[in-house]
Amino acid sequence: MPQTRSIQPAILLLEDGTVFQGKAFGKIGTASGELCFNTGMTGYQEVFTDPSYKGQVLIMNNCYIGNYGVKKDDVESESVKINGLIAKNIAYNYSRPMADGSLEKFLDENNLVTIYDVDTRALVSHIRSQGAMNCIISSEILDVDQLKAKLKDVPSMEGQALCKEVTTKEPYNVGDPNAGIRIAVLDNGVKRNMLKCLSEKGAYLQVFPTDTPFEECEKFKPNAYFVSNGPGDPAPLKYAVDTVKKILAADKPMFGICLGHQLLALANDIPTYKMHHGHRGLNHPVKNLATGRCEITTQNHGFAVDPKAVAASEYVEVTHVNLNDQSIEGIRIKNKPAFSVQYHPESTPGPYDSRYLFDDFFTMIKKHM
Numbered sequence: 001m002p003q004t005r006s007i008q009p010a011i012l013l014l015e016d017g018t019v020f021q022g023k024a025f026g027k028i029g030t031a032s033g034e035l036c037f038n039t040g041m042t043g044y045q046e047v048f049t050d051p052s053y054k055g056q057v058l059i060m061n062n063c064y065i066g067n068y069g070v071k072k073d074d075v076e077s078e079s080v081k082i083n084g085l086i087a088k089n090i091a092y093n094y095s096r097p098m099a100d101g102s103l104e105k106f107l108d109e110n111n112l113v114t115i116y117d118v119d120t121r122a123l124v125s126h127i128r129s130q131g132a133m134n135c136i137i138s139s140e141i142l143d144v145d146q147l148k149a150k151l152k153d154v155p156s157m158e159g160q161a162l163c164k165e166v167t168t169k170e171p172y173n174v175g176d177p178n179a180g181i182r183i184a185v186l187d188n189g190v191k192r193n194m195l196k197c198l199s200e201k202g203a204y205l206q207v208f209p210t211d212t213p214f215e216e217c218e219k220f221k222p223n224a225y226f227v228s229n230g231p232g233d234p235a236p237l238k239y240a241v242d243t244v245k246k247i248l249a250a251d252k253p254m255f256g257i258c259l260g261h262q263l264l265a266l267a268n269d270i271p272t273y274k275m276h277h278g279h280r281g282l283n284h285p286v287k288n289l290a291t292g293r294c295e296i297t298t299q300n301h302g303f304a305v306d307p308k309a310v311a312a313s314e315y316v317e318v319t320h321v322n323l324n325d326q327s328i329e330g331i332r333i334k335n336k337p338a339f340s341v342q343y344h345p346e347s348t349p350g351p352y353d354s355r356y357l358f359d360d361f362f363t364m365i366k367k368h369m
Contacts, residue, residue, distance in 0.1 A: 024139030026107035031084030039281030043349020051189030069099030162232030175199035188230025227260030256340030298350030
């Protein structure tokens with residue numbers, strides 16, 4: 001006998017007053033946050049568990065999600081990190097034999113409020129023209145005026161320091177203790193596959209909470225530092241900027257990804273700014289200015305580095321640019337062994353075009369050992 005489901009209505013309300021009607025899925029409840037969209041056709045489970053999405057309600061732009069189920073290994077953290085989910089269609093059944101279960105079960109277990117049967121094409125077009133904004137979705141409150149009142153209390157993403165909500169509470173180690181290279185990882189919301197990319201290349205890692213002082217990290221006697229991705233606005237993270245400044249002052253090799261890239265810029269007096277609607281997906285073209293080659297990249301960020309300030313800097317050089325909007329995708333410090341990229345070379349999900357950056361990091365480390 002096919003399973004019978006009680007379909008409940010749900011509402012999506014945007015900050016500008018736009019309303020979308022849909023159907024409930026996952027947890028029955030209310031969720032709010034900054035509205036954003038991801039253009040990836042696969043990798044939904046990795047996306048949902050990416051700590052950089054903390055504080056956001058996500059639109060999956062592909063017309064179907066859930067069609068290949070979920071697998072316990074396909075996660076980037078211990079739990080779902082998005083605040084809520086918006087989809088066009090959700091597949092109840094899945095086709096992948098190795099899957100551990102359905103997306104429906106996964107969302108229920110993670111208490112994720114979801115709305116589907118929404119015209120996501122129209123919704124994404126609206127955000128692309130009007131810009132990122134807050135929203136609220138609910139399957140328990142169907143009165144628009146009540147939702148408007150609740151939405152007023154949702155804070156803007158600009159100015160929010162969210163790293164402490166997703167970082168590890170205690171330091172932990174990854175890799176072989178006898179490895180020849182030791183890397184201190186500053187966990188601002190690190191993805192598991194970043195740690196895998198580093199440890200598989202022969203590094204022993206100690207992962208530290210985001211607010212760990214440089215002096216405490218040095219007790220591990222690292223050869224280098226990795227500064228991870230993370231959610232929220234980089235500008236309020238004064239403690240993290242101070243740590244990066246001390247890494248640079250000590251001439252320790254450093255590699256930053258996403259938020260780590262923004263922190264490297266801030267440590268060199270390069271401000272960041274909030275983008276119109278951000279970059280999130282698996283198909284963003286980036287040009288490596290040194291090689292002239294294009295990389296198809298995985299991205300997830302709503303803030304970026306100020307290009308005018310970089311152009312005026314004596315010590316900061318642009319290494320990568322986005323071919324869609326010419327925003328800065330990579331920098332290096334001319335007089336220090338430090339570089340960073342705005343996108344995600346660990347590429348889970350996504351293409352492996354940028355994995356060479358981990359090789360570049362290890363080459364830099366060995367040069368400075």
